[in-house]
Amino acid sequence: MIILKTKEEIEIMRRAGRLVSETLDMAGEMIRPGLTTLELDTAIEKFIRDAGAVPAFKNYHGFPASACISINDEVVHGIPGSRVIKDGDIVSVDVGTIVDGFVGDSARTFAVGSVTDDCLKLMENTRKSLQAGIDNAKKGNKLGQISTSVQQVAESEGYGVVRQLVGHGIGRNMHEEPQVPNFGTPNEGPTLQAGMVLAIEPMINMGTHEVKTLPDGWTIVTADGRPSAHFEHTVAITDEGPDVLTVS
Ligand code: MG
Ligand code: MG
Numbered sequence: 001m002i003i004l005k006t007k008e009e010i011e012i013m014r015r016a017g018r019l020v021s022e023t024l025d026m027a028g029e030m031i032r033p034g035l036t037t038l039e040l041d042t043a044i045e046k047f048i049r050d051a052g053a054v055p056a057f058k059n060y061h062g063f064p065a066s067a068c069i070s071i072n073d074e075v076v077h078g079i080p081g082s083r084v085i086k087d088g089d090i091v092s093v094d095v096g097t098i099v100d101g102f103v104g105d106s107a108r109t110f111a112v113g114s115v116t117d118d119c120l121k122l123m124e125n126t127r128k129s130l131q132a133g134i135d136n137a138k139k140g141n142k143l144g145q146i147s148t149s150v151q152q153v154a155e156s157e158g159y160g161v162v163r164q165l166v167g168h169g170i171g172r173n174m175h176e177e178p179q180v181p182n183f184g185t186p187n188e189g190p191t192l193q194a195g196m197v198l199a200i201e202p203m204i205n206m207g208t209h210e211v212k213t214l215p216d217g218w219t220i221v222t223a224d225g226r227p228s229a230h231f232e233h234t235v236a237i238t239d240e241g242p243d244v245l246t247v248s
Pocket of ligand 2: 201
């Protein structure tokens, strides 16, 4: 069942979303060569708790940290630890917060130092594919129009669109119905209504769309070892159009 949110609930979600965005702003300023992913995660958790909120990922299905930090060929769900961020890395940071019982969820991929042009192009394309999805998050559209618009932007430049992981409805729970795939056909899925809130999150690979899970049980990596980028926003569908909640 898709749970519609009231305007008041969307305003609470906007506060959760703003905190996620501010947290990612902070992370972007902090990321540099020599920093460990655990140091970054510790700062992220402190930032969220200092704001009086709860990190949504901590202990979610047993995830041990407040942020997912995924580097280069790691697509999503990287566990913070002793890994040191290096010049030339692309670092995807995915953060969720809980404010007054509602969740905000957003991710960005950051370039560290001198990153290859190929990686910068991949990041830019992933951002553009997310924007295409947001532009289609309109009342009366089919959910499939979000999915196909993301897919078209990514595949137009020959990139691989991850299939095994998808976006999701979001509200009091981080993962609610419906699933929001980044691929599909325009006529599939539910018709979008005002009050739906969706986390749209293209995971775009430079090479094959195939992924695998590392033995830690969490980290998803590309099957061919080539880089991957991830951008995500929490978006409310309103009578006035798409309303991105995860902005500062
Ligand atoms: Mg996320
Ligand atoms: Mg998400």
